[in-house]
Amino acid sequence: MFFEKSFHKNKNNGVYKKVLDQIDAFKNHEIDISVLNIADFLPQKKGFRKINLLLNKKEYTKNIPNSYYNCDFFYIRYWLLTFPFLNLLKKIAEKKILIILEIPTYPYDDEYRRTDLKSQIFLLIDKLIRKKIKRYVNAISTYSGDEQIFDISTIKISNGLNFSRIPMRINEIKNNEINLLIISQFSFWHGYDRILKGLEIYVRDIIINSKTIVKLHFVGDGKEYEIYKNICLESKLDQYCFFYGLKSGKDLDAIANHCDIGVCSLGAHRKKCYLSSELKSREYVAYGLPMISSVKIDFVDDKWPYLLRVPEDDSPIDIISVVNYFNKVYKNNNSEEISRIIRSYGFARCDINVAIRPVIDYLANSKN
Template sequence: MRCFERPQGEGLYNLKILYICDSDPKPASGVAVKIASQVAAWQKMGIEVDLLSYESLRLFDLHMQPKSTPFSFSLPAGRAWFFQRQIVASYRLMRMTRNMDYDFCYCRYLLFMPFLPVALKRAARRLVFEINSDEDKEWRVTNRLLWAYNKLGRRAVLPLADGLVCVTPELASSYDSWHKSTATIANGISCADYPFVEDTGNKTPQVYFVCSSEQRWQGLDKITHLAGLMPNIIFHVIGVHRRNKSNLVFHGRPPEFEVTELLKGADLAFSTLALHRKNLDQACPLKSRQYLAMGIPMVYAYVDPDLPADAPFALRIENTEDNYVKEMDSISTFIDRVFKNTAMRRKARCHTEENLDAGIKEKQRLGFLRELG
């Protein structure tokens, strides 16, 4: 099945891949940016890629612009329609994949639905799931009904996979019992898409925190409390709408290109601060990659597989409930040390180019796919 005209490449890997994203890519989504950088890197290496949304069964191009297919559909948004949307999507995907001939189907882990196993096995000769979170641990805390459903359903979905790509060693360990070929590849970023800011020109430290929502594990509550404890520093929050305070500014949920513009004024940024609320210790958030690509020193509270604990441009604090209080002196000292420190910002950018760039990550990913045959 040829869904749209494929780009011509040199065929370094000679593969055809169907990339299924679990929702329609949205301009404000960091996940959409990640997927776009992955697909772009693959195409540069001669891979033939089609990007399909499981939410609507529409195809999307590199610019995340949609193109309808004969199987596209639309149902009302909201939790009440969640299972209806999932069932319809799995049925239509099963019909859509009837004549597909891809080498690989690549997607994030998908919740079991009645027609999904048949659809995924029809789509390609090999199936690879990308594991970005531990649903078993997360849903046990946040949604017991979904956790119980997935506990049973994953027995019909995970055995279908020929391989798993996990973003941290911790996640890879949690899936050991499934005895699947597994690669650990942390999140990367297309460095060329983000400007390096050597000097913000700020007279007072401007500290930023990007969150995709108000999920408790991101630690927004800790940022708001920290702002109250550090009145001489201006805090900015991107991703939620709230009333501004004297030194706490909320920027709502702007599209990704506006997030980049806002971060040009960041002297320091905070990454995830409350991963302990998901019973996890390791992470590699997309926002942390953007911070470092732009040369922004950061504070984080987890183990990043691609970031040395003693990196001079990043301060790692404990992954505990009261970490921001216990280590406030360390945070204050770090802010003073990196403020207007252009050498530190260059180190952050260089580390990203040498270790986190999408070109490096995608060569690792495609190498793993080739090993699977």
């Protein structure tokens, strides 16, 4: 049984696509799996009545049919813990069903300290509950290097995606123009205000001598999306910045084909994250894009030539260093060859069937 609390969300959302990839990977390893989307079994509640989802411990278990417990294991993707969720774990464990809880980001507290009040309340409740889940959870799958989380042994996995659904980009290098792709659910810790500030400085002071135009292509949504659009307008960068909203499939592929470099997070230090497993880095290498990042990326070797590390602080991004990086990577105008090398490197490390393998091995060993 594959448990997901938000499977109903926008199908262009990266997390939605990630869930589909994980389900396919389990099936590819000959595991018969069903999906339990908790949202399908909860009444629609608004305002103060929604507090039941925090405090009423039977809010989940009273709505989920008993037929969903006829399985060998639950693989649960969940973010913040609540009392009804804790009660659900208890009920599953009482039925002697194996529980693997995936925590996509750990530690995660700093992600919520600068968010809305509702998220901060959820975090406080999570802190009350987290030490109790060791009674019920058999293992935690994690992208971090931790041996234990909440006193529970971990299964170390990597964030992966299905490379077969993302075509390698085919892009002709344009004279004196560099296009940067930015895919995200934009939050303050992504730090793209840094590259906008850097572009403002570049356009104002340097572009005349450099003669290379740099353009930014923003794909996605999130709390910072409108903020970035406003920065762009206020800085008079509208001819260099393009905002597409959420895109997927052929629409996203077409944008990627137009771009030369993918931009990963530039502000992960703001949430005290110093090793990234973000999905966007996997998407970029699947397309065959070189990358820029301020944070170390988990699957990338330190000397890999197709990642430019920029300072891990809040300083404006030096666009001249981006131009120099572009010229170094594409010095022989060999875009297709570079894409093939990058995609092959990423596939061996990040394809979903490789990424999920430690969980498959854990399940196999648990039967012995």
